[in-house]
Amino acid sequence: xxxxxxxxxxxxxxxxxxxxxxxxxxxxxxxxxxxxxxxxxxxxxxxxxxxxxxxxxxxxxxxxxxxx
Amino acid sequence: xxxxxxxxxxxxxxxxxxxxxxxxxxxxxxxxxxxxxxxxxxxxxxxxxxxxxxxxxxxxxxxxxxxx
Amino acid sequence: xxxxxxxxxxxxxxxxxxxxxxxxxxxxxxxxxxxxxxxxxxxxxxxxxxxxxxxxxxxxxxxxxxxx
Amino acid sequence: xxxxxxxxxxxxxxxxxxxxxxxxxxxxxxxxxxxxxxxxxxxxxxxxxxxxxxxxxxxxxxxxxxxx
Amino acid sequence: xxxxxxxxxxxxxxxxxxxxxxxxxxxxxxxxxxxxxxxxxxxxxxxxxxxxxxxxxxxxxxxxxxxx
Amino acid sequence: xxxxxxxxxxxxxxxxxxxxxxxxxxxxxxxxxxxxxxxxxxxxxxxxxxxxxxxxxxxxxxxxxxxx
Amino acid sequence: xxxxxxxxxxxxxxxxxxxxxxxxxxxxxxxxxxxxxxxxxxxxxxxxxxxxxxxxxxxxxxxxxxxx
Amino acid sequence: xxxxxxxxxxxxxxxxxxxxxxxxxxxxxxxxxxxxxxxxxxxxxxxxxxxxxxxxxxxxxxxxxxxx
Amino acid sequence: xxxxxxxxxxxxxxxxxxxxxxxxxxxxxxxxxxxxxxxxxxxxxxxxxxxxxxxxxxxxxxxxxxxx
Amino acid sequence: xxxxxxxxxxxxxxxxxxxxxxxxxxxxxxxxxxxxxxxxxxxxxxxxxxxxxxxxxxxxxxxxxxxx
Amino acid sequence: xxxxxxxxxxxxxxxxxxxxxxxxxxxxxxxxxxxxxxxxxxxxxxxxxxxxxxxxxxxxxxxxxxxx
Amino acid sequence: xxxxxxxxxxxxxxxxxxxxxxxxxxxxxxxxxxxxxxxxxxxxxxxxxxxxxxxxxxxxxxxxxxxx
Numbered sequence: 001x002x003x004x005x006x007x008x009x010x011x012x013x014x015x016x017x018x019x020x021x022x023x024x025x026x027x028x029x030x031x032x033x034x035x036x037x038x039x040x041x042x043x044x045x046x047x048x049x050x051x052x053x054x055x056x057x058x059x060x061x062x063x064x065x066x067x068x
Numbered sequence: 069x070x071x072x073x074x075x076x077x078x079x080x081x082x083x084x085x086x087x088x089x090x091x092x093x094x095x096x097x098x099x100x101x102x103x104x105x106x107x108x109x110x111x112x113x114x115x116x117x118x119x120x121x122x123x124x125x126x127x128x129x130x131x132x133x134x135x136x
Numbered sequence: 137x138x139x140x141x142x143x144x145x146x147x148x149x150x151x152x153x154x155x156x157x158x159x160x161x162x163x164x165x166x167x168x169x170x171x172x173x174x175x176x177x178x179x180x181x182x183x184x185x186x187x188x189x190x191x192x193x194x195x196x197x198x199x200x201x202x203x204x
Numbered sequence: 205x206x207x208x209x210x211x212x213x214x215x216x217x218x219x220x221x222x223x224x225x226x227x228x229x230x231x232x233x234x235x236x237x238x239x240x241x242x243x244x245x246x247x248x249x250x251x252x253x254x255x256x257x258x259x260x261x262x263x264x265x266x267x268x269x270x271x272x
Numbered sequence: 273x274x275x276x277x278x279x280x281x282x283x284x285x286x287x288x289x290x291x292x293x294x295x296x297x298x299x300x301x302x303x304x305x306x307x308x309x310x311x312x313x314x315x316x317x318x319x320x321x322x323x324x325x326x327x328x329x330x331x332x333x334x335x336x337x338x339x340x
Numbered sequence: 341x342x343x344x345x346x347x348x349x350x351x352x353x354x355x356x357x358x359x360x361x362x363x364x365x366x367x368x369x370x371x372x373x374x375x376x377x378x379x380x381x382x383x384x385x386x387x388x389x390x391x392x393x394x395x396x397x398x399x400x401x402x403x404x405x406x407x408x
Numbered sequence: 409x410x411x412x413x414x415x416x417x418x419x420x421x422x423x424x425x426x427x428x429x430x431x432x433x434x435x436x437x438x439x440x441x442x443x444x445x446x447x448x449x450x451x452x453x454x455x456x457x458x459x460x461x462x463x464x465x466x467x468x469x470x471x472x473x474x475x476x
Numbered sequence: 477x478x479x480x481x482x483x484x485x486x487x488x489x490x491x492x493x494x495x496x497x498x499x500x501x502x503x504x505x506x507x508x509x510x511x512x513x514x515x516x517x518x519x520x521x522x523x524x525x526x527x528x529x530x531x532x533x534x535x536x537x538x539x540x541x542x543x544x
Numbered sequence: 545x546x547x548x549x550x551x552x553x554x555x556x557x558x559x560x561x562x563x564x565x566x567x568x569x570x571x572x573x574x575x576x577x578x579x580x581x582x583x584x585x586x587x588x589x590x591x592x593x594x595x596x597x598x599x600x601x602x603x604x605x606x607x608x609x610x611x612x
Numbered sequence: 613x614x615x616x617x618x619x620x621x622x623x624x625x626x627x628x629x630x631x632x633x634x635x636x637x638x639x640x641x642x643x644x645x646x647x648x649x650x651x652x653x654x655x656x657x658x659x660x661x662x663x664x665x666x667x668x669x670x671x672x673x674x675x676x677x678x679x680x
Numbered sequence: 681x682x683x684x685x686x687x688x689x690x691x692x693x694x695x696x697x698x699x700x701x702x703x704x705x706x707x708x709x710x711x712x713x714x715x716x717x718x719x720x721x722x723x724x725x726x727x728x729x730x731x732x733x734x735x736x737x738x739x740x741x742x743x744x745x746x747x748x
Numbered sequence: 749x750x751x752x753x754x755x756x757x758x759x760x761x762x763x764x765x766x767x768x769x770x771x772x773x774x775x776x777x778x779x780x781x782x783x784x785x786x787x788x789x790x791x792x793x794x795x796x797x798x799x800x801x802x803x804x805x806x807x808x809x810x811x812x813x814x815x816x
Contacts, residue, residue: 003761005777007760011688012686047108049105049108049131054108064760074556082208082210114176114177117175122176135573141351141368146674215552222292241392275424282484282485282538316382325367326360411490435732459575503666515658521789593719636801652794654794690755691753691815692753
């Protein structure tokens with residue numbers, strides 16, 4: 001059997017800058033411990049508010065990587 | 069009973085600049101009349117098109133705040 | 137009968153820059169062959185990862201236009 | 205900042221006549237106290253039954269209006 | 273234990289006249305064999321087309337009734 | 341291979357009269373250019389409001405037709 | 409063919425005590441007339457309010473049982 | 477009133493062979509006691525695992541039949 | 545027009561005791577300022593964890609009340 | 613702009629043999645008139661029943677292809 | 681980059697006592713091997729039935745914790 | 749506390765043969781490193797197309813196993 005198998009994990013990236021940056025932060029962290037990261041899917045975008053400003057974007061995403 | 073209770077309202081922010089800016093615009097407006105704004109959740113991202121360009125991002129979001 | 141009728145098509149725009157740019161790219165392409173583009177609705181945001189970096193944002197969106 | 209912001213509220217209109225009439229009843233009531241009502245979205249259609257007849261259509265809908 | 277228990281069944285009513293009439297037809301039929309019909313919830317509205325006309329509305333609905 | 345294949349397109353019909361009429365309007369328009377229209381499925385019902393009245397029902401629907 | 413087949417029915421249990429008790433009440437009632445009840449899945453939790461108090465939990469659940 | 481009315485029931489078919497076979501098994505069983513079976517819709521596909529092998533496909537499906 | 549119209553608001557009740565208690569707390573708070581509270585629908589159950597224990601149940605619910 | 617853009621269309625493939633074969637049939641048909649077919653996503657599996665047997669698998673799927 | 685990143689895992693807690701207890705049991709177990717457990721979200725509530733009684737509540741939940 | 753706790757992971761199995769085979773491949777791979785695999789739930793079925801043929805079925809599934 002040589003058909004590829006992938007695993008999906010769910011992460012929440014955060015950023016004070018932008019929702020795209022929150023995605024990148026989650027993937028940066030995942031890349032510290034996982035190889036073969038292949039794709040992501042956004043599940044939900046949330047964030048925190050302080051004094052009427054967005055202080056933190058929180059993007060939950062599923063990240064897929066190939067199992068060796 | 070001292071357990072906190074929160075209320076969620078749904079807003080649609082708009083922006084000609086970016087989807088993140090549409091979120092911020094909605095929250096700016098909410099902060100004019102509501103205190104204790106705490107978090108938001110994006111419900112849907114839409115927009116208008118004119119002459120083949122995105123002219124307006126429309127992001128509907130639920131905004132949570134603590135009831136006093 | 138003069139009531140307007142619209143058609144929705146689904147596209148996936150891609151961009152190495154940002155998710156908003158992926159939306160714009162899809163709409164640019166649609167505008168090459170369709171007139172009366174009116175609005176879009178984001179369906180899903182995905183992307184590809186290489187070497188622990190987001191290399192491509194993929195945003196699927198429904199695009200509505202008036203039938204003449 | 206001059207970008208428009210909208211608020212969505214959720215209502216349930218009822219009518220013994222038709223589901224369309226239930227929608228209109230909810231909007232009539234909203235117009236008593238809110239200005240700038242702009243659009244609605246049907247969330248769910250339910251109803252009550254008595255003696256094997258529909259006695260009441262209950263349509264829940266989200267109603268959007270521009271914040272001034 | 274005297275708390276009430278209800279059962280939900282799912283029906284598809286059809287009508288060549290209107291979607292509301294399809295709902296009523298389903299409930300009429302249910303009332304032939306079931307007592308205590310109490311409420312309905314629309315699940316989906318579909319229909320058939322012939323020669324460019326709606327020939328039949330098909331409304332699937334969940335119908336609740338009290339168990340004795 | 342003689343198994344039938346169908347295509348689904350998504351339309352938004354509009355009507356100032358009723359939601360059922362909005363469905364019919366969308367199908368009328370589709371029948372101008374497509375043959376073998378077979379069925380429809382309602383996706384969403386929305387509408388516009390002016391002066392506290394429903395001025396337009398907007399029903400988005402998927403319309404299926406057989407490919408020849 | 410000896411592979412098992414199961415049927416799912418949907419019930420709404422009610423209780424003035426708790427949401428778990430509403431589940432149990434629905435299952436008690438189902439057990440009066442059905443054998444081989446095997447599992448349940450909560451579909452929705454609702455309830456009624458009187459004088460600012462929850463007076464009744466209403467839990468709709470799907471109940472599965474083996475067909476003999 | 478001669479418009480047809482259909483009922484939908486939900487079954488779970490099981491099979492050690494394939495997911496398609498699990499569908500067929502559920503329908504075989506339904507046909508033992510119901511006439512006019514007309515269509516099915518797959519709701520969910522699950523299964524059991526033993527010693528790292530799929531030992532049973534479990535397909536829940538809604539089965540529609542015309543009420544006489 | 546004498547058909548009833550209801551409004552739905554969304555609240556998040558919290559409790560360190562139980563999820564049912566979180567529901568009751570949200571409704572208690574709503575009853576401070578709103579009359580005619582009629583029913584609730586649970587939207588989501590979440591909670592906070594500290595030292596491996598559930599420290600707070602957070603239940604978001606839609607609460608319906610009749611408009612006068 | 614050299615970022616790729618894809619279009620998604622929705623088809624329903626049918627087969628008397630298997631659900632996988634219904635997928636293949638839809639794609640075969642799409643390949644008659646479209647180039648660059650790239651991926652598919654199953655939306656729903658349904659089928660017809662005659663004399664207690666599955667006579668036709670109907671699989672609706674979204675098919676993606678690159679726009680040139 | 682000092683923005684926090686969280687991971688979500690999905691567990692199913694079981695309990696013969698209550699659905700809240702099933703949640704606590706899942707979190708107790710997670711705390712055996714994971715630090716920084718922060719929040720949970722209920723995904724689904726199911727259970728097993730024996731002799732017409734709920735014998736086991738099964739609550740699947742997503743548990744979030746901060747990655748160090 | 750002796751109540752069982754389960755963990756769910758999400759995998760994507762692939763196969764050039766069939767969607768059922770893609771499920772089995774994912775489970776084979778999971779069994780290499782995990783004990784007590786107990787059940788799976790199909791989340792989504794996708795696939796790749798080359799030259800108008802399905803070249804690969806990709807089935808994402810949640811796999812549950814008991815924590816010891």
